Amino acid sequence: MYGPNGYETMPGGLTVTDLVVTYSGDNPVEAVRGVSLTVGHGETVALLGPSGCGKSSLLGAVVGTVEPASGTVAWNDEELTRVPIHKRRFGMVFQDGQLFPHLDVAGNIAFGPRMAGVSVEARAARVEELLRVVGLEGLGARDVSELSGGQRQRVALARSLAAKPRLLALDEPLSALDSELRTRLAKDVKAILRSQGVSALLVTHDPAEAETMAHRVLRMEDGRLV
């Protein structure tokens, strides 16, 4: 197994073991049925599968937005299954960005550092740095409602990276965009992830996107890896 720079990946990273996610209700659904996987340091792994195969539920359980019925999520040797979302240091890029409507672009990107108690000056520097990384220099004061679809996803990516996550979860980050833009942005996102050396778990239904962005592609069907 080789990492982004050709070096052998360090042991550890994300380890998911026998994860099960069920949704209770009148018709209980078992969305994830015992999945185990690993993501090494600096590695990007894609989960590829049709909609409804359980890949987003799996991602939610890793990040902490979904509570698993059983199984464990661990980083290196640290068990995280019962750790609240905000203490896992796992970032998430949502399908439709989920930018905060009451904050401008810079305010969105600075949110993570602000939560971490970073000083105002250091925050501003971090915002400038990430705007440069995602290619949106000078747009810090822009209202998020004035952004194009591609710009929104770039801001969402910058916002997640600004919080210095150890793992970045990307939930169909490009599927809301048109196909030409998607191909171009997929390459950009790949380059950004590599340059930041962050581990990433990408959920997508687009095989081309998975091949472009990931070191390794896992296929998922009906709640299981195949």
Add this chain to the structure above:
Amino acid sequence: MSTPSATVRRQLAWWAVAVVPLSFLGLFFLWPVASVLVRGLFEDWDMAAGWAVLTSSRTLEAIWTTLYLALLGTLGSLAVGLPAAWALGRFEWRGRRTVRALLTTPFVLPTLVVAAAFSALFSSSGLLGSWGLDQTPASIVLALTFFNVSVVVRLVGNAWETMPSSLAAAARTLGASRARAYWNVTLPALAPTIASAAAVVFLFCSTSFALVLVLGGSRVRTVETEIYLQVNQFLDLRAASVLALVQVAIVALALWISARVGGARGFTQAVQGRRGPRRFERLAVVGALVPAVVLLVLPLSALIERSLRVGDGYGLDHYAAIFSVPARNVLPVSVAQATLNSVVTAAIATVIVAVMGLLVTALVARRSRRGSLLEGLTMLPLGVSAVVVGLGMLLTLNTSVLGVDLRASWWLVPIAQAIVALPLMVRAMLPAVRSLDPRLRAAAASLGASPWRVRWHVDAVLLRPAVAASLAFSFAIAMGEFGATAFVARPDRPTLTTAIARLLSRPGAENVGLAYASSVMLAVLVAAVMLASERWRARSGGGL
């Protein structure tokens, strides 16, 4: 391509139809209200007298009372309504819809019924009579809160319900604890909605004529009740006109604030499944709902209890009294007759609203400059309190004023009610009309339907539920209307609302008991019509 002459012809046709609603609004709204205001400003070119009214301590006190009651009512509504909106919008739990429907009912109750309910609660022999709140500002603030909690629950609860839960989740993945995600993301995202709800509540509170008239008695006077007193007790029309000017300024202030805080920010993303409350959250949900539910249930049960209380026991005597003429000339007719009057006038008002409303809707559905002019004019009565509308009609359209020679002027009542209901009807219709997909019309036309047949087979069929809903709504508004009706209804031909107001203002257990029984009847009538309207609206998909 249309030739210039075709364009001109179309414009002429538009104006030919527009003449009907324009002359209706001009004659029964613009002229009366404008003449009241002009009269207040410079009757006999003597502005000093008007200035004297304005600066009298009595007027200043009424202005001050109006403002602080509206402010306290707004704060109270937010304090009780926001926790309830949270409990109803944030979580999914069994019975949520029922509680939500319950909490939004006060909105459809006529203000006079709310006033009667709180007077039943706080009057000396009432359930909480020992609290000594009768005829105090506190009782009015509580009643304002009762009425407007439903506005907060409706607006803020909806926004909360449709806010994507992943917005808070995004904050959590960026390192925000649950509490910080709430303070830094959820509340700021809701802030525009909360602000615009507060502005609407402030507007409602500053025009709550019936509540103050009934609950304030002789002690608490706002600008609107002062207008009524000046006309009915002191026969001082100059003072009333000056006060009407003040009231228009207050409402303009409220509207300006509401425009400044901007519209509610809509969340259009698909709503993701909300979860049920967990552990201590259940306690919080219960705790958040208790004040709103208690505030809702107490006065209404007090009203029903008092309507059934006869001497030391209980009975239906007060309900039976609805069918006989009250003793000692309190009313010239029975309450049953007044109810019949109300139903007839409300029906006439609804017919007027239907004709004018459909004409206006058809004329402004396609956006144009002349269209938005007409739309603005139709909405104008919303920006002038009903009391000012009623006063205007009383002063200009009765050839002789104030009970001396009221000639056959009963038709002023349905017209006044139509003026009040028309903007609400048009506001309910326009989104439904504008959301009709033009491709449906194009499809029908391509299948060989002529323009008139398109209108009949497509537009009319699709809009039928929306029309039915908005007309039922107009009927309910007209039935419960009091502000304008109080000025134009003839004493010998009372409506149900003016009859109740008169009964409430008279001493004697029979009168008050009859007033409570009549209020229950009015509430049931109006609520039934409103529920039917809501049901039709749900089918049509339009909204207010």
